[in-house]
Amino acid sequence: MLPDKDGPSDLTGGGIQSNSREDPAVSLFREYLRLKTVHPEPDYDAALRFLDRMAVELGLPMQKVEVCPGKVVAIMTWEGTNPSLKSILLNSHTDVVPVYQEHWKYDAFAAVKDGEGNIYGRGTQDMKCVTIQYIEAVRRLQAAGKRFARTIHLMFVPDEEIGGHEGMETFVKHPKFLNLNIGFALDEGLANPAEAFTVFYGERSPWWITVHCPGSPGHGSRFVENTAAEKLRRVINSFLDFREKEKHRLSTTECFTLGDVTTVNMTMVKGGVAYNVIPCEMDVSFDMRIPPTVNLQEFEEQIKRWCKEAGEGITYKFAQKNMNQSTTSTEESDPWWNAFSSACKAMNMTLNKEIFPAATDSRFIRAIGLPAIGFSPMNRTPILLHDHNEYLNEQVFLRGIQVYERLVPALASVPPLPGEV
Numbered sequence: 001m002l003p004d005k006d007g008p009s010d011l012t013g014g015g016i017q018s019n020s021r022e023d024p025a026v027s028l029f030r031e032y033l034r035l036k037t038v039h040p041e042p043d044y045d046a047a048l049r050f051l052d053r054m055a056v057e058l059g060l061p062m063q064k065v066e067v068c069p070g071k072v073v074a075i076m077t078w079e080g081t082n083p084s085l086k087s088i089l090l091n092s093h094t095d096v097v098p099v100y101q102e103h104w105k106y107d108a109f110a111a112v113k114d115g116e117g118n119i120y121g122r123g124t125q126d127m128k129c130v131t132i133q134y135i136e137a138v139r140r141l142q143a144a145g146k147r148f149a150r151t152i153h154l155m156f157v158p159d160e161e162i163g164g165h166e167g168m169e170t171f172v173k174h175p176k177f178l179n180l181n182i183g184f185a186l187d188e189g190l191a192n193p194a195e196a197f198t199v200f201y202g203e204r205s206p207w208w209i210t211v212h213c214p215g216s217p218g219h220g221s222r223f224v225e226n227t228a229a230e231k232l233r234r235v236i237n238s239f240l241d242f243r244e245k246e247k248h249r250l251s252t253t254e255c256f257t258l259g260d261v262t263t264v265n266m267t268m269v270k271g272g273v274a275y276n277v278i279p280c281e282m283d284v285s286f287d288m289r290i291p292p293t294v295n296l297q298e299f300e301e302q303i304k305r306w307c308k309e310a311g312e313g314i315t316y317k318f319a320q321k322n323m324n325q326s327t328t329s330t331e332e333s334d335p336w337w338n339a340f341s342s343a344c345k346a347m348n349m350t351l352n353k354e355i356f357p358a359a360t361d362s363r364f365i366r367a368i369g370l371p372a373i374g375f376s377p378m379n380r381t382p383i384l385l386h387d388h389n390e391y392l393n394e395q396v397f398l399r400g401i402q403v404y405e406r407l408v409p410a411l412a413s414v415p416p417l418p419g420e421v
């Protein structure tokens, strides 16, 4: 039996050794997974050192833009034969969410590969796989001597997992972003447990709201009128009744996915100082995700009514309130979508078009008017982003590189569009 190329780390990670030589792309993926770019203190320097090395290997220039203190966006550029044309953006974020290590089978940063070729680690799906797949696809296309009309930018951004405010949200307004002359972007999607691949042409709007309920204080032994808790209860009921309706709409509408309904989750409650003191204020917070088909002004009016009906003096504040509902065309007549979907069709891939249920950096790209598709080529894979024991099978990972080997040329060869020279 040949030892696995990364044998020693398999053993330290408690994994099972593979009996065949590992594909170098898989080894590189596992190396990247071991970098602790995990919140709350991501090691972004380690990621930048890794990406510097990749740029040298690929022979591509890499610019680094510090968009906010300590928050660097890195961009590798493969210039096209006609650089005046709009470019293609291959975007990925470098950060990952924290883990509950005690619930993992293996060290979440050891990139252990088991006997079935499943690679375990935070970021295997979200979205270190895609980063390496972009890099490997470019490496292979270069090795085959390919060159394309349109310039291709590989962009690596920080802070997506904490909202992207000091990452992509700021960078899209930077002159250096505009200089990239982007025409079309690819960013992350989700795994699909079945044979099909899911592609996302829009996202629900995240609204994070805290409702503040003031009330009369008093002794905990009395029937005090107009308490904060009574108002809080009515507010909670209105939000959660609506939640039930939306849940029912999802379960009874056959073609609906999560992206087609509004989710409401009560995520925080605050208030009170002692068992026997009726508090003079209580707060409740909700995470709401609203599909692009919902009229946001009307939705806010509904929230106002719920608060008004719940009692006097109730106010609310948004911690997150996305108002941009742009979606990307998936009409066959759209040249970008046509290139994307035709390349997938040529590989016999079935695509399910959906609205992304959560929020990614694509929302900032779409908000400035650029088309963006969320796509992570992972079929036959359970959706495990942010979950315990996140993993990706190495064969699925390797197939994803082949997918980009076809997609990238198709997109970078889209003929000049009206207005382009």
Ligand SMILES: CSCC[C@H](NC(C)=O)C(=O)O
Residues within 6 Å of the ligand: 160, 161, 162, 163, 164, 206, 320, 358, 359, 360
């Ligand atoms: C609203 S900023 C937070 C972004 C985060 N993105 C993902 C993909 O989990 C979310 O949707 O909660």
Ligand SMILES: [Zn+2]
Residues within 6 Å of the ligand: 093, 126, 127, 160, 188, 360
């Ligand atoms: Zn992600």
Ligand SMILES: [Zn+2]
Residues within 6 Å of the ligand: 097, 126, 161, 385, 386
């Ligand atoms: Zn994530």
